[in-house]
Amino acid sequence: xxxxxxxxxxxxxxxxxxxxxxxxxxxxxxxxxxxxxxxxxxxxxxxxxxxxxxxxxxxxxxxxxxxxxxxxxxxxxxxxxxxxxxxxxxxxxxxxxxxxxxxxxxxxxxxxxxxxxxxxxxxxxxxxxxxxxxxxxxxxxxxxxxxxxxxxxxxxxxxxxxxxxxxxxxxxxxxxxxxxxxxxxxxxxxxxxxxxxxxxxxxxxxxxxxxxxxxxxxxxxxxxxxxxxxxxxxxxxxxxxxxxxxxxxxxxxxxxxxxxxxxxxxxxxxxxxxxxxxxxxxxxxxxxxxxxxxxxxxxxxxxxxxxxxxxxxxxxxxxxxxxxxxxxxxxxxxxxxxxxxxxxxxxxxxxxxxxxxxxxxxxxxxxxxxxxxxxxxxxxxxxxxxxxxxxxxxxxxxxxxxxxxxxxxxxxxxxxxxxxxxxxxxxxxxxxxxxxxxxxxxxxxxxxxxxxxxxxxxxxxxxxxxxxxxxxxxxxxxxxxxxxxxxxxxxxxxxxxxxxxxxxxxxxxxxxxxxxxxxxxxxxxxxxxxxxxxxxxxxxxxxxxxxxxxxxxxxxxxxxxxxxxxxxxxxxxxxxxxxxxxxxxxxxxxxxxxxxxxxxxxxxxxxxxxxxxxxxxxxxxxxxxxxxxxxxxxxxxxxxxxxxxxxxxxxxxxxxxxxxxxxxxxxxxxxxxxxxxxxxxxxxxxxxxxxxxxxxxxxxxxxxxxxxxxxx
Numbered sequence: 001x002x003x004x005x006x007x008x009x010x011x012x013x014x015x016x017x018x019x020x021x022x023x024x025x026x027x028x029x030x031x032x033x034x035x036x037x038x039x040x041x042x043x044x045x046x047x048x049x050x051x052x053x054x055x056x057x058x059x060x061x062x063x064x065x066x067x068x069x070x071x072x073x074x075x076x077x078x079x080x081x082x083x084x085x086x087x088x089x090x091x092x093x094x095x096x097x098x099x100x101x102x103x104x105x106x107x108x109x110x111x112x113x114x115x116x117x118x119x120x121x122x123x124x125x126x127x128x129x130x131x132x133x134x135x136x137x138x139x140x141x142x143x144x145x146x147x148x149x150x151x152x153x154x155x156x157x158x159x160x161x162x163x164x165x166x167x168x169x170x171x172x173x174x175x176x177x178x179x180x181x182x183x184x185x186x187x188x189x190x191x192x193x194x195x196x197x198x199x200x201x202x203x204x205x206x207x208x209x210x211x212x213x214x215x216x217x218x219x220x221x222x223x224x225x226x227x228x229x230x231x232x233x234x235x236x237x238x239x240x241x242x243x244x245x246x247x248x249x250x251x252x253x254x255x256x257x258x259x260x261x262x263x264x265x266x267x268x269x270x271x272x273x274x275x276x277x278x279x280x281x282x283x284x285x286x287x288x289x290x291x292x293x294x295x296x297x298x299x300x301x302x303x304x305x306x307x308x309x310x311x312x313x314x315x316x317x318x319x320x321x322x323x324x325x326x327x328x329x330x331x332x333x334x335x336x337x338x339x340x341x342x343x344x345x346x347x348x349x350x351x352x353x354x355x356x357x358x359x360x361x362x363x364x365x366x367x368x369x370x371x372x373x374x375x376x377x378x379x380x381x382x383x384x385x386x387x388x389x390x391x392x393x394x395x396x397x398x399x400x401x402x403x404x405x406x407x408x409x410x411x412x413x414x415x416x417x418x419x420x421x422x423x424x425x426x427x428x429x430x431x432x433x434x435x436x437x438x439x440x441x442x443x444x445x446x447x448x449x450x451x452x453x454x455x456x457x458x459x460x461x462x463x464x465x466x467x468x469x470x471x472x473x474x475x476x477x478x479x480x481x482x483x484x485x486x487x488x489x490x491x492x493x494x495x496x497x498x499x500x501x502x503x504x505x506x507x508x509x510x511x512x513x514x515x516x517x518x519x520x521x522x523x524x525x526x527x528x529x530x531x532x533x534x535x536x537x538x539x540x541x542x543x544x545x546x547x548x549x550x551x552x553x554x555x556x557x558x559x560x561x562x563x564x565x566x567x568x569x570x571x572x573x574x575x576x577x578x579x580x581x582x583x584x585x586x587x588x589x590x591x592x593x594x595x596x597x598x599x600x601x602x603x604x605x606x607x608x609x610x611x612x613x614x615x616x617x618x619x620x621x622x623x624x625x626x627x628x629x630x631x632x633x634x635x636x637x638x639x640x641x642x643x644x645x646x647x648x649x650x651x652x653x654x655x656x657x658x659x660x661x662x663x664x665x666x667x668x669x670x671x672x673x674x675x676x677x678x679x680x681x682x683x684x685x686x687x688x689x690x691x692x693x694x695x696x697x698x699x700x701x702x703x704x705x706x707x708x709x710x711x712x
Contacts, residue, residue: 025122025517028048028049028504029120031125032498032500033515035127035128038106038127040491045099045447050095051089053557055094061081061098062118068113077104081098081100083097090445092455092564093445111126124515135514136593138540141540142541143245143589145157147191147192150245156228163275166274167189167275167278169281170189173187173264176284176344191248192586195525197346198271198278199345200263202250203294204349204586205246206401207587209250209298211400211590214594218408219597219598229242240309251322258329259329260329261285262290262349265282268280273528274534283344290349292333296360300369303366327364336350355399361405362401364377364380365405381419400465407427407472427473427478446500446564447496448493448496448500455566458548458585461592464588468591471487474487490598497592505518509521509542520542523583525542529571542584543588547567551581553576566581568581
């Protein structure tokens with residue numbers, strides 16, 4: 001195994017390679033450099049470049065390929081490779097190619113692909129059910145590195161990326177149109193820097209906030225409290241802690257009348273690295289309809305999720321009030337699309353009217369879930385058909401969070417049966433008709449087809465959202481005509497991210513200590529900038545923008561590449577414009593995190609009764625907490641969901657445990673009473689047990705829940 005320990009008390013995962021396997025790595029044998037889950041499809045792509053940056057690197061593979069164990073070079077699998085489309089050159093990559101399918105190999109371990117004739121091997125990889133768990137943690141931790149006004153202590157950030165709090169001057173941010181007036185000062189400190197720049201935009205936070213909250217809601221049991229951030233060990237999943245940090249800043253952006261400032265940041269490009277050394281004054285733009293309605297949805301969604309965290313009950317109530325105030329401000333004021341003059345750098349944070357409508361529907365969804373008010377459900381049903389995803393008849397890969405919200409809402413108890421059925425019908429119909437979803441591996445040598453016009457600035461968000469679109473059908477138990485094809489397409493999208501691509505690169509930064517032998521090592525980022533101490537050593541886990549066939553910088557050879565090779569590992573400034581290719585962004589990151597999270601297995605709960613009291617501590621097993629902490633926080637696994645229903649949710653399904661169990665409830669954590677499931681219902685979602693009990697059938701003030709073994 002290449003991982004020594006999970007990230008609990010230390011940042012890095014160490015890599016140990018045996019000394020047996022040959023040193024000659026043939027990078028044209030493309031594999032997922034992290035590895036594969038046992039039952040996943042596993043196909044190495046062997047390339048012979050005919051055009052593009054590596055066209056002089058001819059490679060003619062032998063007919064017989066093997067999978068060898070790295071520990072002793074023994075052969076685990078052998079087969080003949082298959083030529084792709086009779087030797088045709090793949091236009092999107094400029095490569096000829098072959099496939100080596102070893103999907104039938106499911107034995108866990110560390111391996112490499114071996115070309116018998118050429119005596120050349122691929123990068124190392126593992127087969128393991130949990131191979132992506134540490135990768136997901138690294139991806140989530142990038143939001144910690146993006147925090148402003150927060151000290152990056154070495155014990156959390158790693159020695160290489162430690163830094164003092166940055167942009168403390170944000171606590172006295174002034175109106176950009178009245179810069180000399182101290183009366184306009186506002187404390188806008190905190191929050192995440194948006195991308196490779198140090199600025200903060202309300203509208204640009206909308207995608208990551210909704211997608212990360214959705215990712216948590218879909219699979220709460222996979223998110224640990226041990227990601228080595230300062231909040232780790234507080235009894236709350238670290239993903240939620242990170243969202244909480246951003247929400248505190250978003251609260252500061254709201255004015256007393258409910259309007260929300262559009263953005264804040266710098267008025268020039270004179271950046272300094274590291275961020276703590278940048279002392280420029282910062283400025284904000286006034287409230288705008290775009291930012292206000294975006295914030296309303298974020299406030300409401302976070303309030304809905306935070307409501308289930310006892311420690312955040314007060315903040316949840318505060319966010320609900322802010323969401324309503326922002327909703328009212330938006331509907332009482334003119335809709336504007338030209339608030340952003342560009343005076344505060346750099347991205348245009350305004351939204352066209354159709355995007356503002358989209359945000360208003362999201363806000364209505366979460367406000368309806370929070371309040372139950374008919375006003376919001378009426379608004380949803382009156383306007384949802386005007387969403388771009390329905391007007392175009394396709395699933396938006398650019399504003400996927402809106403379609404995701406509708407789907408989540410349709411599967412909740414809040415939507416009317418008619419509305420829910422219509423959303424499900426449209427989603428299933430889309431899976432059976434949309435060409436982008438239906439393309440099979442043979443359309444692309446590298447098995448992750450996207451049309452040419454999707455290889456543009458930020459193409460990796462399209463790839464991640466394609467994966468999300470494919471996996472939606474399994475997350476929500478929809479009924480596509482070709483479920484296995486969608487599953488295969490999603491897996492191939494993931495393999496593409498992790499090395500099965502014409503660049504042979506893992507599209508994440510600095511992942512060598514996580515098992516990737518060739519990952520992105522330069523990104524356009526003001527901290528990790530060209531010529532800085534971090535030029536070729538960015539923090540791990542960032543997803544760069546991706547191949548961009550529309551690159552407009554000064555590197556002419558880059559403009560001449562096949563579309564899938566329109567990528568370069570660089571971070572140069574103008575006129576080379578590396579930001580068009582390698583700049584990360586919090587919305588690229590969230591789309592990728594949500595996609596990757598769907599490959600993380602539910603935790604295997606220890607159902608042993610260690611103290612022989614016939615009680616299984618589900619909460620302790622799930623979060624890895626001590627019994628003392630569990631008893632303090634047990635209410636997190638039992639929560640009230642409105643006036644009519646109480647929901648008890650466990651990350652394991654007792655009906656599938658093959659052990660006789662029952663749910664017990666308590667008001668004081670001392671006296672427990674069995675809960676008669678015949679009074680309500682129990683259902684299964686993604687391996688979790690959801691018990692729904694009418695409130696009138698519960699004893700008064702029951703707040704806690706646990707599982708008990710019945711008998712021996």
